[in-house]
Amino acid sequence: MDSKRQIPAAFERVPRSEYGYNARQVDEFLQRARVSLETPAAAARPIKSLDVRAVSFDPVKGGYSATTVDAALDRLEDAFARRERDELIAEQGEEAWLRQIGQLSATLRGRLHRPDGERFRRPAKKKTRSYNTRDVDRLCADLIGYLEEDKPLSVDNVRRAVFRPAVGQDGYEETQVDAFLDRVVELMAAID
Incomplete structure (x- = not known):
């Protein structure tokens, strides 16, 4: 495998002359979120729906498209909210x-x-x-x-x-x- 081969971006990027979300920050947050959602016990700092709603990323030229990242964050927030609801119901009842x-x-x-x-x-x-x-x-x-x-x-x-x-x-x-x-x-x- 060529060590210079680039891994495809998780989201579409804006043109290099325009501002988008810092790709590294987005990728790091989404990786932490994935761990929190899939294996909550393994998460160093578990993420909740409120964390997804409040997250922000630095603007950088050529970054990820804010529209596509925001849409993904909305779906992620909904997934966390459903899990939080289900956990509350399981622990304390409907x-x-x-x-x-x-x-x-x-x-x-x-x-x-x-x-x-x-x-x-x-x-x-x-x-x-x-x-x-x-x-x-x-x-x-x-x-x-x-x-x-x-x-x-x-x-x-x-x-x-x-x-x-x-x-x-x-x-x-x-x-x-x-x-x-x-x-x-x-x-x-x-x-x-």
Whole structure:
């Protein structure tokens, strides 16, 4: 075997002039995730669905395509969420799982039922980037429909939600909205 022969990339790469995810970081994370998923007892630091949702990679020219990596991470997060649900049910019973889901759902609904324009904090600084309140409130209305009226909504719709930018008090604080949506994804991944 030729020692200079390259192993094919796990994901498609962007052109060398464009930025993508650092391939080494992606490969290392996915290897750790594979071990955690397939043989959890062998994992030095077990990975959970929250870790998959929170992972980030440095941008590099010619790196992996963010779109394809993100899609793979979404599937991986779903797999971890299913396993976490199954483990909880096996250890503590379905009632414990339903209680956990109910508590998270109640917390999220409390914020969802706030009036439009008042669901999240406004940035304290005038020039701080924020999210357009109407866009966020529209997604919140969709979430109420999903949680309370059985209207269809994909977890990927929440993961891929894009909001128009606002500045300062004209929008919702980005970090608070993002943290809330992380919990929504956690709930939806556990339910679906």
